[in-house]
Amino acid sequence: MSLFQPTDEQDLSDMLRSADAPVRVLGGDTRGEYSDPATQISTAKMSGIVDYVPGALTMIAKSGTPLSEIEALLAKEGQQLAFEPYRLGALLGRKGSSTIGGVFATNASGSRRIQAGAARDFLLGVRFVDGEGHLIKNGGRVMKNVTGYDLVKLMCGSWGTLGIMSEVAFKTLPAPELTQTLVLHQLDHAQAVAAMSQALGSSYEVSGTVYLCATQSLYLRVEGFSNSVSYRVTALRALLGEYGEQEVLDHDASLAFWSDLRDVSPLKEDKGDIWRISVQPSDGVETFERAGFRTGFYDWSGGLIWGSVAAGTDLRARLGHFEGHATRLRGLSETVPKFQPQPEALARLSQGLRKQFDPRGLLNPGLMG
Amino acid sequence: MQMPKADLAIIARKSEILARLAAVLPQDSIISDTGELRAYECDALSAYRCPPLLVVLPKTTEEVAAALRICNELRVPVVPRGAGTSLAGGALPTADCVVIGVARMTEVLEADYDNRYIRVQTGRTNLSVSDAVSEHDFFYAPDPSSQLACAIAGNIAMNSGGAHCLKYGVTSNNLMGVTLVTMTGEIVKVGGAYLDSEGLDLLGLICGSEGQLGIVTEATLRILPKPEGARPVLIGFDSNEVAGACVSDIIKAGVLPVAIEFMDRPCIRATDAFSGAGYPDCMALLIVEVEGSEAEIEDQLNRIIQIAESHDPVEVRKARDAQDAARIWLGRKSAFGAMGQINDYMCLDGTIPVTELPFVLRRIGELSQEFGLDVGNVFHAGDGNMHPLILYNANKEGELETCEAFGAEILKLCVEVGGCLTGEHGVGIEKRDLMSHQFSQDDLEAQMRVKDVFDPAWLLNGAKVFPLEASERRRLDLARYAAE
Numbered sequence: 001m002s003l004f005q006p007t008d009e010q011d012l013s014d015m016l017r018s019a020d021a022p023v024r025v026l027g028g029d030t031r032g033e034y035s036d037p038a039t040q041i042s043t044a045k046m047s048g049i050v051d052y053v054p055g056a057l058t059m060i061a062k063s064g065t066p067l068s069e070i071e072a073l074l075a076k077e078g079q080q081l082a083f084e085p086y087r088l089g090a091l092l093g094r095k096g097s098s099t100i101g102g103v104f105a106t107n108a109s110g111s112r113r114i115q116a117g118a119a120r121d122f123l124l125g126v127r128f129v130d131g132e133g134h135l136i137k138n139g140g141r142v143m144k145n146v147t148g149y150d151l152v153k154l155m156c157g158s159w160g161t162l163g164i165m166s167e168v169a170f171k172t173l174p175a176p177e178l179t180q181t182l183v184l185h186q187l188d189h190a191q192a193v194a195a196m197s198q199a200l201g202s203s204y205e206v207s208g209t210v211y212l213c214a215t216q217s218l219y220l221r222v223e224g225f226s227n228s229v230s231y232r233v234t235a236l237r238a239l240l241g242e243y244g245e246q247e248v249l250d251h252d253a254s255l256a257f258w259s260d261l262r263d264v265s266p267l268k269e270d271k272g273d274i275w276r277i278s279v280q281p282s283d284g285v286e287t288f289e290r291a292g293f294r295t296g297f298y299d300w301s302g303g304l305i306w307g308s309v310a311a312g313t314d315l316r317a318r319l320g321h322f323e324g325h326a327t328r329l330r331g332l333s334e335t336v337p338k339f340q341p342q343p344e345a346l347a348r349l350s351q352g353l354r355k356q357f358d359p360r361g362l363l364n365p366g367l368m369g
Numbered sequence: 370m371q372m373p374k375a376d377l378a379i380i381a382r383k384s385e386i387l388a389r390l391a392a393v394l395p396q397d398s399i400i401s402d403t404g405e406l407r408a409y410e411c412d413a414l415s416a417y418r419c420p421p422l423l424v425v426l427p428k429t430t431e432e433v434a435a436a437l438r439i440c441n442e443l444r445v446p447v448v449p450r451g452a453g454t455s456l457a458g459g460a461l462p463t464a465d466c467v468v469i470g471v472a473r474m475t476e477v478l479e480a481d482y483d484n485r486y487i488r489v490q491t492g493r494t495n496l497s498v499s500d501a502v503s504e505h506d507f508f509y510a511p512d513p514s515s516q517l518a519c520a521i522a523g524n525i526a527m528n529s530g531g532a533h534c535l536k537y538g539v540t541s542n543n544l545m546g547v548t549l550v551t552m553t554g555e556i557v558k559v560g561g562a563y564l565d566s567e568g569l570d571l572l573g574l575i576c577g578s579e580g581q582l583g584i585v586t587e588a589t590l591r592i593l594p595k596p597e598g599a600r601p602v603l604i605g606f607d608s609n610e611v612a613g614a615c616v617s618d619i620i621k622a623g624v625l626p627v628a629i630e631f632m633d634r635p636c637i638r639a640t641d642a643f644s645g646a647g648y649p650d651c652m653a654l655l656i657v658e659v660e661g662s663e664a665e666i667e668d669q670l671n672r673i674i675q676i677a678e679s680h681d682p683v684e685v686r687k688a689r690d691a692q693d694a695a696r697i698w699l700g701r702k703s704a705f706g707a708m709g710q711i712n713d714y715m716c717l718d719g720t721i722p723v724t725e726l727p728f729v730l731r732r733i734g735e736l737s738q739e740f741g742l743d744v745g746n747v748f749h750a751g752d753g754n755m756h757p758l759i760l761y762n763a764n765k766e767g768e769l770e771t772c773e774a775f776g777a778e779i780l781k782l783c784v785e786v787g788g789c790l791t792g793e794h795g796v797g798i799e800k801r802d803l804m805s806h807q808f809s810q811d812d813l814e815a816q817m818r819v820k821d822v823f824d825p826a827w828l829l830n831g832a833k834v835f836p837l838e839a840s841e842r843r844r845l846d847l848a849r850y851a852a853e
Contacts, residue, residue: 055617056723056753078623107565118565120573121542136815137808142720143752144539144792146528146577147800147807148834149816153541153573157566174623197483203506203594225623225672228665280484280562303484303563325567340567345557350569352822357815368568 005045009127009135009166015041016164017133022365025160027064027102030089035332043101046166051141054079058124058141060169063101070100074172082173083119084110090263091274091330101165107157110262111208111221114200114300116173120156125169128155130162131358141169154353160364162357176223180233181249181257184218184240187211189285192218193302195243197281200301202239204232208258211298212266213288219249221258264306266297272308273331275315279303279324290319291326316340339368370417370773370798373832373844375464379445383422386445386467390425393435398473400424409450409468413515414458414799416769421448421462425469430548430556430586433469437584438554440467446828447552449580451523452494454515456716457797459527459579459833469584471522477501478587486545486562488589491522495529498590507592510537513793514705525585528577530793535751536627536660537593539793541576546589549575549582552824561589574819579795580830582823596660599627602670603697604677605651605684609633612653613726615680616750619657620723624672629751630656630701633730636708636745636758637700643707646700649684655750656701658694704747705758712743712760715772719783720792723753732782733757740775742768754792755783781806796834804836813839 004023006012016023024034026042043064050060054077061070067085074080085108087098102108104126109118125139138151155162184195192211199206199220208221220240222232237246249257267274272294279287284302296307309315314336315326325340342350347369354361379386387401400406401423410418422445425436440447450460450470462468474490475497481487482505489498495516498509512531513519519529525547530539537543546560560572575582606612616629632640632654641648648654655677659669670687677685688694700707708714721729730746737744748755757779761772780790780800784807790800804813817835820827820843827843837844 053722053724055621057620058722107570109565113564117538117542120565120570121538130815134811134815137812138815140720140787140789140807142722142754142788142792144530144534144720144749144754145789146539146793146795147789147791148796148804148813149819150528150541150573150577151815151819153570153576154819156573157570162569174621174625177623200485201482201594203597225665225668227668228661231662231664278563278565280481280486282481282483300564301485323561324563325565327567342568343558345555346559346568346571349557349571349822353569353819356818356822 003040003042005042007045009129012046012129012164012166013133013135016129016131016362019362022362025164025364027099027105028066028096030087030092030094030096030098031102031106031108033092033330033332041164043099043164049073050167057172058169059172060141060167061100062167063099063165065100066097067100067103068097075175078175079172080175081122082112082116083122084112084258084262085119086110086262086264088264088329090268100168104156104168105158105160105165111210111258111299114209115205115207120153122171123152123156123168124171126152126155126165127167128163128165131360131362136163139169143171159367161354161368162363164363178226178229179221179223179251179254180229181254182220182222182233182236183247183249184243185245185247186216187218187243188216189213189288191243192298193281193284195240196301198239199236202236204236206236209299209301210261211302213296214266219257221254267295267306267308270295270308273311273313274306274308274329275326276329277305277324277326279322283323287319287322291315292318337369341369371837372419372463372798373837379465380422382443386443387423389439389443390423390436393439394425394427394432398426398428398432400426409453409462412453412455412458412460414456414461414797416763417458417461417798419462419464421466421468422464423467425467426473427469428473430550433550433584433586434554434556436467436469437550437552441552441554441828444826444828446831448830449522449526449584451492451520451526452518454519455523455527455795455797456718457791457795457799459523459795459797461798463832471520471584471586474586481562482507484562485592486589487592488587489521491525491585491588492520495519495521495524502592506595508595509590509592510543511540521588521590522585525576525588526578526580527793527795530749530754532628532630532749535629535749536625541573543591544572544576544588545591547572547575547585548587549585551583552826552829557583579797579834581820581834583829597662598666599658599660600666600670600688600694601656601658601697602673602688603684603686604655604657604682605649606653606680607651607683609653609730610727611680612655613730615655615677616726617723618676619673620751622672622676624659624669626657626659626673626751628656628658628749631746631748631750632701632704633746635743636704636747639711639745640700640704640707643710644700644703646696648700651683656697701747708745708758708760713763714758714760715776717755717757717759717776717779718791718794719780719788720752720754721783721786721788723750725786725788726750726753729755729782729786733779736775736778740771742772742775753788777803798833801834802836804834805839817843
């Protein structure tokens with residue numbers, strides 16, 4: 001097994017041009033799961049912030065820049081990545097920091113996805129090298145850009161299978177002045193999803209909805225300027241009065257709770273395979289039951305379910321046909337693919353795109369089908 | 370602006386093509402009469418016109434598929450059309466093409482308030498999507514200026530924005546799924562009522578592809594609960610620079626207005642004379658709108674005013690009620706009409722980093738002197754999406770060409786300062802030939818390779834988006850197919 005660490009785009013391009021065997025693409029190596037040895041290309045040496053303009057809410061960074069470094073710099077200016085990328089390092093037992101390139105390559109979006117958007121909604125521009133060594137740029141560093149096709153979205157969530165990103169430009173947002181969390185206790189799954197739906201159907205701008213199965217507690221986050229937060233929390237309490245016991249987490253307790261959640265903390269003690277299922281919220285409870293999760297939690301208004309099953313379980317066989325998709329984030333299997341297989345027509349289009357960008361099948365082959 | 374030469378062999382086969390389409394489509398869905406075809410000769414970029422060979426207006430996805438299958442088999446180019454409101458010439462026909470329009474597909478298929486989405490046929494207008502859910506106090510967020518007329522199909526093709534996308538995002542951020550019919554007539558469902566993709570983000574790729582990858586016939590759109598209320602404040606400044614700096618400070622302060630609109634002096638004067646909005650006679654004007662409960666609105670407006678005060682505004686006018694708000698918006702909303710009354714105008718759409726606003730506005734002023742044409746600026750300042758309106762006289766020999774040359778210089782300037790050619794209108798034919806200023810050959814090649822996957826023969830809207838010489842080889846392959 002050999003490890004290549006290109007230091008710039010030219011270097012990366014040369015490596016891919018001359019590559020004659022498949023390569024595994026790595027950022028901080030905190031998200032991927034693999035067993036076989038392979039040549040690795042890591043972006044670790046392409047690191048550093050290229051430009052940060054707080055007044056324009058934009059940052060440009062090389063893809064190997066550690067997420068921790070970026071978040072620290074943003075915090076200094078009172079800003080943040082509003083899509084609060086989840087971190088898998090703790091679950092996978094990896095050291096080191098996730099990279100910004102890895103965050104976007106895996107479209108890693110956290111609880112605020114329902115209100116602020118996904119990682120893909122914040123990525124403004126990319127520079128990447130495709131499987132043939134071509135350096136390609138797309139998008140830019142401005143908020144609104146419809147110039148040509150949106151390859152930015154295509155690259156986001158492509159898990160390194162279409163090209164290796166060398167630089168990303170993305171939107172930042174001011175961090176809220178105050179965060180509070182309304183907690184409702186002793187709800188069953190169906191009550192929790194109903195309450196989430198009610199909260200998000202209101203105009204009170206709830207920015208996170210999480211139900212923990214183990215404690216039967218529902219967490220609803222409200223953020224913004226102080227006056228506004230207290231007004232909205234009060235309004236929400238009245239709206240959700242029928243659900244019984246209520247508690248409000250203050251700012252610090254709230255930040256701690258939502259930060260823990262970014263590490264998928266409710267599943268940290270579990271040893272099985274970890275899956276993430278996206279469905280429409282009203283299908284959440286039934287999906288959870290069919291999945292037969294030992295433990296887990298609901299995010300995204302009930303439409304995102306994280307859960308664990310015994311290692312090697314074919315979760316999709318349990319789920320049968322459903323509207324949505326299931327992805328295994330921890331665990332390996334020879335027979336059960338990590339990503340939900342696409343319907344035939346979509347699979348054909350995806351395959352066609354891979355052929356265009358990586359005709360020799362060098363980049364993470366087989367990972368996404 | 371050049372268009373490729375029409376293929377005379379295809380035009381000569383008009384009756385055959387018509388007969389094949391008529392055999393599978395309802396009689397009233399095909400337009401072949403020369404006079405009636407005139408209605409489809411252009412979109413809102415009306416300086417360019419060309420009646421198509423035929424127009425098809427299907428009522429179902431299956432009919433769209435049937436029409437595409439035949440055009441594909443006969444190797445006839447297709448130009449998709451929504452409501453025909455593109456400012457970029459996205460729906461401009463060629464003489465040898467069949468226009469397939471979704472204007473008769475306007476049904477709401479499903480509205481789901483628990484899961485917060487609506488599923489519609491894409492011929493439905495933008496505003497009528499919001500209207501359909503308004504009774505339940507929901508709305509569809511993207512709001513292009515043409516929202517009364519423009520169709521969701523076109524919104525998806527161009528990834529349309531609007532004044533309120535500073536807070537709510539553009540079309541692609543509010544689109545959850547589509548039914549796409551590819552050139553071969555295959556019906557493909559992408560995404561749905563759930564979030565994000567199981568694999569590659571094909572939905573993100575389709576949105577903004579200007580009708581070159583397929584025809585979108587149905588869409589699942591995210592809907593949001595209406596805010597309790599909204600009110601703007603109007604702030605006047607004695608220079609563009611100061612107004613630009615104020616925009617940047619507001620954004621940085623953590624207030625997230627739903628809209629920050631900017632007008633410069635020529636625009637202020639024209640719109641005020643036209644609409645009687647009562648705007649102050651100053652150099653630059655901002656309209657900043659916030660949302661929330663009464664108390665939240667008041668709190669946010671006060672924060673904004675406090676920031677503005679540090680920039681010595683010449684006027685601050687806070688809307689106290691809906692009537693005040695309407696008066697403040699009146700001028701802005703009639704800006705294009707007002708400029709149109711003075712003269713013909715061309716509307717540009719470049720985006721720049723917000724921090725470059727003062728420099729770019731000064732430079733546009735200098736260029737205006739050089740080219741001898743007046744320009745007014747009205748735009749979405751919060752996200753740097755500019756709309757310079759260049760005034761010209763279409764009846765004056767050569768003035769359209771001068772105007773286009775001036776426009777091209779402005780767009781190149783946008784690219785030079787780190788921005789882009791188009792923020793929300795799309796490339797179409799209007800910015801097609803400038804693409805090589807923003808993209809390298811490899812960049813363009815990567816995008817064209819995507820079209821090769823969806824539409825290998827380049828039959829769908831092939832003369833748009835990419836400079837003709839860049840796409841020539843691929844389009845000539847088409848001519849070869851036709852000859853076979």
